[in-house]
Each structure stands twice: as C-alpha cells, then as structure tokens.
Amino acid sequence: MSDPSHPVPPETESNADIIIVGAGLVGVTSALALARRGHRVLVLDKQEPGRGASYGNAGHMATEQVFPIADASILRSLPGMLMDPMGPLRLDWKYLPRALPWLTRLVLNLRPTPFRQSVAGIRALNERSLAAWQRLLASVDSSHLLKADGSLLVYEKPESHSKLEALESRMREQQVPVELWDREAIQRAAPQLSDALLGGLFFPATGHVLDPWRVVTTLVEAARHEGVRFEQETVQSTRLTAKGAAVTTHAGEREAGQMLVACGAHSADLTAQLTGKRVPLDTERGYHLMLPRESDRLPFAVTSLERRFIMTPMETGLRLAGTVEFAGLEAPPNMGRAWQLHRLSRGLFKADLDAEGATPWMGFRPSLPDSLPIIDRVCDGRVLLAFGHHHLGLTQSAITAELIAELAGPGEHAATVTPPYRDDLPSLEPYRLSRFG
Known part of the structure; x- marks a missing residue:
C-alpha cells in the first residue's frame, strides 16, 4: 500500500x-x-x-590478485593509516566512526x-x-585493445626477498601462473627499469x-x-x-x-x-596520475612491492595508480595523493619519469568486507x-x-x-x- x-x-x-x-x-x-x-x-x-x-x-x-584486499597486517597498519595522509593505505580519521563497522567485518x-x-x-x-x-x-x-603480455612485481630491498618467496609459494598454492625473475631477466624484458631492482615475480596470465x-x-x-x-x-x-x-x-x-x-x-x-x-558497501577512493610523455617506458604493467603502486603503459601515456583511501563518497579528493605517485616512481627507472602535462584523477571503488x-x-x-x-x-x-x-x-x-x-x-x-x- x-x-x-x-x-x-x-x-x-x-x-x-x-x-x-x-x-x-x-x-x-x-x-x-x-x-x-x-x-x-x-x-x-x-x-x-x-x-x-x-x-x-x-x-x-x-x-593474479586472488587474495582479499587486506590481511592481518591491517591491524598493525591502522595507526599509520590514520596519521599519514600520503601513505599507500589511508583512513581519514574523520571517517573512522562510519568506517568502523565495515572494518570490523573485514577483520572478522x-x-x-x-x-x-x-x-x-x-x-x-x-x-x-x-x-x-x-x-x-x-x-x-x-x-x-587488450595486451595479454603479463605483468611484473618487482622488489628492491634485500629484506623483501623472503616476502617475495612467500608470495610466490602462496600463488602457486592457488595455481596462479608465476615465474621468479632475477635482476637480469628484468633488464632483458624492461631495460629502462633501474639496475637497483633485485628481482621480481612475473605473472604470464595477466595483461593490460x-x-x-x-x-x-x-x-x-x-x-x-x-x-x-x-x-x-x-x-x-x-x-x-x-x-x-x-x-x-x-x-x-x-x-x-x-x-x-x-x-x-x-x-x-x-x-x-x-x-x-x-x-x-564502502568505498576505496583510488587515485591515478597520467603521464602523457611516457607511453614507451614499459612493455607491461609493473608493480613495486615496497612502494605499493602500479605503472601501466597505455596509448596515451603511463598511468601510475594504486593508492587506497577510506574517506567516503562526500569528502573532496586529495590530489596530493595522485602527485605522490610520481614521487614514488623515483629510483625505479634509470632516468626519472617526465611529469610534464601530467593529470591527476580520483574515483570510487565499491568494496565489500x-x-x-x-x-x-x-x-x-x-x-x-x-x-x-x-x-x-x-x-x-x-x-x-x-x-x-x-x-x-x-x-x-x-x-x-x-x-x-x-x-x-x-x-x-x-x-x-x-x-x-
């Protein structure tokens, strides 16, 4: 009625x-x-x-991303999420009361x-x-429009090697195709990446x-x-x-x-x-920075294990993306998080990326716990x-x-x-x- x-x-x-x-x-x-x-x-x-x-x-x-958006480490990360506005995973403290029920479900x-x-x-x-x-x-x-050429996860700190091996083992347990690459393999496939990268995991059944x-x-x-x-x-x-x-x-x-x-x-x-x-349902606010002068830097998408962001080659340039922010649908975007991606890229290439003409962006990703x-x-x-x-x-x-x-x-x-x-x-x-x- x-x-x-x-x-x-x-x-x-x-x-x-x-x-x-x-x-x-x-x-x-x-x-x-x-x-x-x-x-x-x-x-x-x-x-x-x-x-x-x-x-x-x-x-x-x-x-290749078959694991949930967070693991047990999120509990240890919570103080940093609240305090660091430029961290890879950020929770706006003003949004915390509204986010707590969702975060509780996520932890459960x-x-x-x-x-x-x-x-x-x-x-x-x-x-x-x-x-x-x-x-x-x-x-x-x-x-x-789809390049099924794989993707690469790289690491640069010796202490990250054990994390990479553990991740490789977990991926194999889930039957995700994965290859362990050393420094030389990375240089052969993506010669513009820095020689300082120690190795990585290549995922052949992915693309961009x-x-x-x-x-x-x-x-x-x-x-x-x-x-x-x-x-x-x-x-x-x-x-x-x-x-x-x-x-x-x-x-x-x-x-x-x-x-x-x-x-x-x-x-x-x-x-x-x-x-x-x-x-x-809550929202992961995701940011990207588009670099129009860098379309030829990489042959496939590359993610940094330590810096926690991804770089994807496209027709219109190189897209840097990957940060997560929990601040709801109403708060204005913090485009400094997008520009932070360019700073994160420094040291990953033999020559730094050109940010002339770069454009930032923010969007809402719908997430369930x-x-x-x-x-x-x-x-x-x-x-x-x-x-x-x-x-x-x-x-x-x-x-x-x-x-x-x-x-x-x-x-x-x-x-x-x-x-x-x-x-x-x-x-x-x-x-x-x-x-x-």
Whole structure:
C-alpha cells in the first residue's frame, strides 16, 4: 500500500525489458550481453558512460590478485593509516566512526574459514576473466585493445626477498601462473627499469588494456548497435512493482520487467530500496596520475612491492595508480595523493619519469568486507545485482556480464539470440546477496 504522504509518481513507458542503473564497465558489458540474449535494454547514469571509476582504473587485468584486499597486517597498519595522509593505505580519521563497522567485518573475514572462502570466490572469477575479456573484445573487433603480455612485481630491498618467496609459494598454492625473475631477466624484458631492482615475480596470465576509456566507448558503441539505449539521468529512487521494478529520475519514472543495479559505490541505497537488505558497501577512493610523455617506458604493467603502486603503459601515456583511501563518497579528493605517485616512481627507472602535462584523477571503488562482489538474481527475478568488485572491476566485468546474462535468461526481442554461455561459468553461491543476512 502506498503512503499518501509520499504519492507514487505516474508510471511511464521505458520500452525496455531491463533497466540498468550504472554505466560503468559492469553496467556496459552487462548491457551488451543482455542485448545479445534478446533483451531490450535501457542504461541510466548521471554521467556519460564510463566516466566513473571505469575511466580511471589502473588498466591492469589483475587475474593474479586472488587474495582479499587486506590481511592481518591491517591491524598493525591502522595507526599509520590514520596519521599519514600520503601513505599507500589511508583512513581519514574523520571517517573512522562510519568506517568502523565495515572494518570490523573485514577483520572478522580474516579468520581462516571465511578467508579461504574469499580466496576461492575471487579465484573462481579471476581465472576466467582474461578469457572472457578476449571473447568480448573479439566480438567487437577490438582484440588489439587488450595486451595479454603479463605483468611484473618487482622488489628492491634485500629484506623483501623472503616476502617475495612467500608470495610466490602462496600463488602457486592457488595455481596462479608465476615465474621468479632475477635482476637480469628484468633488464632483458624492461631495460629502462633501474639496475637497483633485485628481482621480481612475473605473472604470464595477466595483461593490460591500452586505454580503459577507449574500451568503454568501444563497448558502448557496440551496445548501441545492438539496440541498447543510454540516458544521462540522475536516479533518485527505485521500487518494486507488480510488473517488475521502477526507477524514478529527474525526468520521471520508468518501469521494466527487471532492473540491474550496477552503479558501483552508489549501489547500497538502491539495493536496500528494492530488496530491504542493507549491504556493508564502502568505498576505496583510488587515485591515478597520467603521464602523457611516457607511453614507451614499459612493455607491461609493473608493480613495486615496497612502494605499493602500479605503472601501466597505455596509448596515451603511463598511468601510475594504486593508492587506497577510506574517506567516503562526500569528502573532496586529495590530489596530493595522485602527485605522490610520481614521487614514488623515483629510483625505479634509470632516468626519472617526465611529469610534464601530467593529470591527476580520483574515483570510487565499491568494496565489500569479504572482497567478493554481489552477483545475484533476487525478488522473484525482478532484480539483478552486480556490484562490489573493489579494485577488480575492470578484471571481472566481462565474466560478470556473462553471469548476469545467464541470470536474466533469454529475451524475446532479437531476430537471433546468442546461445547460453559455456558450462564453465562459476557457481554463484559465493556472490549471493543472502550472505549478508
């Protein structure tokens, strides 16, 4: 029964079977997959498609990152997180009261059993992610946008060698392809890196994209060709209806048989409105610094073990990224954290990186305390969910889209409907909304 003090606006036709809230990589890849399964799709976002976290991600296909976003060391790191505004992992002390419940859940998930479950869930998506991206980009004649050339983790302090060996052992236990490289191997592959680097781990089953923004725009164009409509509207609220689900924007209300919530860090409120469940979603604020004069420095993405940031070669330059800040959605960005990445790069190359014309950026990564996304079909099939991929949004978006297309089932509005995906899709149990009670 409707509340007379809050009258329901009149319903308007959306001419869509599925409304997607969110035009980031997860929303865009899902829109394309759903359209190819015969659905009429409408995508709503307050920004141009791909202008959120998808625009500024590190560009690294991080299939090797099968461990949760934090381990037991976060407890020892908490004082430094609060005190150092330029540290690689920072918690704004003013945000601490709001972050404490989320951090408590994160710590509880570090217990052996939930930690193993998180690793298994991340790995199940990651080990299928690169192939899913290769299928997707090949389907839009854009395979060249993905370089599956591997990535490298380097170290420079003798005392870090034992950490590297321990990490190599853990990776092998999880069947992550990994090679131990010495100084000479690094110099052969990436001769512009400093001779002071002592060695590293090479991950051959990873890669990087030439430009995340170009990837998004390419997929948007392909989706539009399949009939997907993109509207730039600010979503104000959502609700279930007898026919499916409705969304209210500044332009009115639209209804469809199904709704996909895929708006990243902004997904919690909409999910609560539709399902009645409040999910513990928080935000990793990520920064990058784009160096337009350094596109030829590296052949693949390189991460520093000690300095804790990544450098990815792209068409438009070298992207330095990787810091994490917990400060919520409202606090203004601290672009000094982006410029700090250039200072961190000093000493990693034979000649320092050129920062002339560099541009900083900050975006919101949606994070759940068990480091697993929510990928699910709820409310009698009227609501689909795909969010919470933290810093693996780029990596996992293509495989997530395949899962969402399977959850939605075949549509009725295409001359030829793409058949179901392969039988090797991962089980959805680790990603269900119900794990949060």
